[in-house]
Amino acid sequence: MGHGGGGQLSAELVQHLFLPSFGEAARTATPTDAHVLTLGNGVRLAFSTDTYVVRPLFFPGGNIGELAVYGTVNDLAMSGAQPLALSTGFVLEEGLEMDVLGRIAAAMGAAALKAGLQLVTGDTKVVEHGHGDGVYINTAGIGVLPAGADIRPDRARPGDVVIVSGEIGLHGIAVLSLREGLEFGTELRSDTAPLNHLVAAMLAACPDIHALRDPTRGGLAASLCEIAETAQVGIEFDERSLPVPEAVRAACGFLGLDPIHVANEGKLVAIVAPDHAEAVLAAMRATDVGGSAAIIGRVVEENGGVVVARTGLGSTRIVDRPLGEQLPRIC
Amino acid sequence: MKYLDEFNDPALARLLFEQIDAAATKSWAIMEVCGGQTHSIIRNGIDQLLTDRVELIHGPGCPVCVTPLEMIDRALAIASRPNVLFTSFGDMLRVPGSREDLFSVKAKGGDVRVVYSPLDAVNLAQEHPDKEVVFFGVGFETTAPANAMAVFQARDRGLRNFSMLVSHVLVPPAIEALMTSPTSRVQGFLAAGHVCTVMGTRQYEPLAQQYRVPIVVTGFEPLDVLDGIRRCVLQLESGRAEVENAYPRAVRAEGNLPAQEMLAKVFETCDRPWRGIGMIPMSGWRLAPEFAAFDAERRFDVGELSVSEPEARTLPRGRSAAGHTQAGPVRVLRQGVHPSHTDGRDDGLQRGRLCRLLPVPPARSAGGGASWLRPPPHRRSTSRAGRARCRFGTRTAS
Amino acid sequence: MCLGVPGKVLEVRSEQGTRMATVDFGGVTKTVCLAYVPEVQEGDYTIVHAGFAITRLDEASALETLRMFTELGMLDELGEADAGVPGGAT
Incomplete structure (x- = not known):
């Protein structure tokens, strides 16, 4: 079960x-959330998919429908892409109320409009009662990369600064607050939000952003570890500068958790060359989702692959x- | 006063570090008994800033980690039964038994639920009269009043479908076991603050006197831990061996009397094996005869459990926890099988299930002692025997 | 450890004959059992472990401890630092 938790097991x-x-068939696969395909005419498409299993289906600040749209939008956005279209696949459990499904679908429609994309194709399957938690949703999306953008975790290099786009831990704690036995x-409220507009603003301020991750399951810690491991650089951050x-x-105190391990659904962490940091930060703060963006640390040469907190x-x-x-x- | 930030103040922490540095004229080895203090020490990097003359040895103070393998296997067998709703604190779900953990039982379809309070388990029993609700009652003296109340209330409410698998452990017998171990290097103890909140400080007086060892009741915020160390060093330097209370805002000498009254009603003392240490006489609590009807061990016959706990048989008592810590500036911090006590330093557990609980070389310091590196993946062995090593304070001799 | 967290008692009530309270941990609240702390009143701070309040936090002791820490520093500055300074509140 833990293998789906987004942590080390995943x-x-x-x-x-x-x-x-997968062997040879996954020869070109990248371990990132979105894969970039270059077409004959030089146009680059980003392609991503994710499956959403959420309990409870409705939580403070959103529901599984918004997550399913924003999650894939954000995966695309972390490559720098602006999303064009999403497919939607539903696995419904026998007995799910139509009203519930209707509310989820309406949330998906509104979320797609907010992100500026179309829901273009879909599929529905029904499983027997007891074989699912009401509804599971898969979405797959494509987006277009702006010319010049080359955003990959392995581009983090010593000297770069680490920026977080806002307060962390909101989604995970909001969902936990409804979990049976923990209420x-x-x-x-969950911070679920599309990040593609924020990324567009950042790229407008600095086309050469080195790396972007959205710290969902596994939290900020998982994102930073992934960047450090992929680029074989060290990352240092200051605990006091974290927006918690x-x-x-x-x-987190009474549950015994660490805020940097808690999931977010509308935040990103950016790795930016120091010369561009202020411009990117200013552009982020001018958006509605990046208002409390902050520099939290830097990329260092020492301790390749390791994240260190001060x-x-x-x-x-x-x-x-x-x-x-x-x-x-x-x- | 919020009782948190005030005791995290970096300027006051610096003062206390200086005080400890000034006080320690010789090298001293101090054990913090409680896993919570270990957590605070690692989480705040207190060990890095502390003078080299004070060595912190990490004690057996995590009830989750010391729950015997046999008891975990019993829990797994009960939780796997079709009509059982098995409830537990979150900590226990990843603690491995002989073959698997509660998470695996849940993944296979077992009804395993995490609760915050044992009373939640009692409420579940009331809501699900058709199910056998079992609560895994582990913990030190701190948790015992909560678990005792759950049993008491279940009886009060006439619930016949509630039972508890009790594996309580007690701190003073463990301290005594450590002090009688011929290999122990521990010269002073930081006693577990919240255990003393419940039980008071008086039961430590005979230990301090008999073994000529300072015992400082210590809290969990950075300033609390530092003050505990400071007082312990002052005692050691002046040749005193007293029980001292460095956590007076939460600990009274007599402890929590209503809680102790309930404990005396619901539990009785028993011998208890500690995972990684072995049997410690009279170091546990089990349900008193009056509450035997709520004992999950009696209610569920799981047959013979074939458990091999090699380290418990082969190690002399207390050996693994008795202070075989690595010398020098690198202090290897590993705290049992508790996933959340591993915070970055312990690699044996954070590797994940695919290669988890495997022995990993100790953390190394990358010069200067401030940078900690993880061992490269190829140095992880895949031997099952290594499981036993992640217990207390340090790696056991290997 | 025994993970124990300080929280402020907001509202005391009786549930199935047991003294319970809503405790605020600084922006999140949780229902907590007060059976073991009959002296605790609304407005008091308590340490909560596994859903149970296990003690009333004593503000005077807390302030005394902090005052003692601060004084250690003042002694230091005056050049009167003494390794044998006895601890304050016990």
């Missing part, structure tokens, strides 16, 4: 099972990906 499943098993009261809302910190006391600690699903603890 990465290992891809690396140790899927890629070797707690909070005004926190007080309520997220509080919830603590409030001035010491350092290694940051690892979370093991899998985030569970509350007593010790």
Whole structure:
């Protein structure tokens, strides 16, 4: 189960099972969320897919429908692409109320318009009662890359700065607050949002952004680890500069979680050359989703592949990906 | 006063570091008993900023990690039954038994649910009268009042479908086991603050006197931990061996009397094997005869469990926790099988399920001691025998 | 550890005969059992573990501890630092 949690287990499943098993057929596959295909006329298309399994289906600030649209939009956006079209696939559990499905579908329509794309093709399957959590959604999307954009995790290089687009931990905590057995009261809402407009604004300020990730499952820690490992660089960040809302910190406190391991659905982390950092930051802050963007750290030569956090006391600690699903603890 | 940020103040922390540095004229080895303190030490990098003359040895203080293999296997067998709704704190789900963990049971279709409070499990029993609801009652003295209340309330509410698999462990017998181990290097203890919140500080007096060892009751925020270390060093330097309370805002000498009253009703003391240490006499709690009807061990006959816990048989008592820490500036921090106590330093567990719980070379320092590197993947062995190594404080001798 | 977190008691009530409360941890609230802390009143801070309040946090002790830390620093600055300074509140 943990292999779907977006942590280390997910990465290992891809690396140790899927890629070797796919063999030659996955020769050109990249371990990133979106793959770039170059057409004969030089036009570059980004292609991505994701499947959404969310409990509960509705949570403070959104539902599975918005996640399914924004998730794939954001995967495309992390390559720099502006999304054009999305396919939608539904696996419905027998007995799902039509009203519920209708609300989810309406949310998807509104989300697509907000992201500026069309929902163009789809498929529906129904499984027996007891064989699904109401509804699972798969979306696949294509987008067009602007000329010149070359955004890949392996382009992070020493000296680059690390920028986070806003407050972290909102989505994960909002969803946990409704989980049976854990229920707690909070005004926190999921941050689910499309990031393609933010990325467009960033690229307009600096076409040479080195790397982008959206820290969903596995949180900021997983994104930073992925960049550090792929580029074989070290990443250092200052814990005190992380934008963590007080309520997220509080919830993490009594659940025994670390905010950098908690999922986001409308945030990105950017790796940018130091000369462009201020311009990119200003462009981000001018958008509605990047208002509290902040520089949190930098890419360094030392400790290739490792993410190091500087603590409030001035010491350092290694940051690892979370093991899998985030569970509350007593010790 | 919010009781958090105030005790995280970097300027005051610097003062305390200086005080410890000034106080320690010799080298001292101090054990923080509690996994929570270990977590705070690692999370805040306290060990890096501390003078080399004070060595922190990480103790057995994580009830999740020391839950015996046999008990985990029992839990897995019960949770796998068709009519059982098995509830647990989140920590226990990834703790491996002989073959699998609760997560695997859940993935195979077992009804395993995480609860925040044991009372949630009692409520589930009330909501699902057709199911056998079992709660995995683990913990130190801190958690015991919550678990005791769950059993008590289940009886009060007349719930016949609720039971608890109890594997409670007690801190003072573990400290005593450490002190009687011939290989122990521990010279002073930071006692577990929240355990003392419940039990008070008096039960530590005989230990401090008999073994001539300072015991400082210590909290969990960085300033709390530092003050515990400071007081312990001051005692060691002046040749004192007393019980001292460095966590007075949460700990009274007498402890929490209503909680102790409930504990006396619901539990009785018993021998208990500790994973990675072995049997420690009178170091656990089990349900008292009056509450035997709620004992999941009695309710579910899981047959003979064939459990091999090699390290418990081959290691002398307390050996793995008795302070075989690596000398020098690199202090290897690994804290049992508890995934969240591994925070970056421990690699044996953060590798994930595909190659998890495998022995990994200790973390190395990349010069200067501030940078920590993980070992390269090819150095991970795949031997199952290595599982046993991730227990306390340090790697056991290998 | 025993993960224990300080929180502020907002509203006390009785549920199935047990004293329960809503506790605020700084922007998130949780239902907590007060059975073991009969002295705790609304507005008090408590340490919560596994859904149970296990003690009333004593503000005077907390302030005393912090004052002691600050004084250690002042002694230092005055050049009177003494390795044998006895600890404050116990």
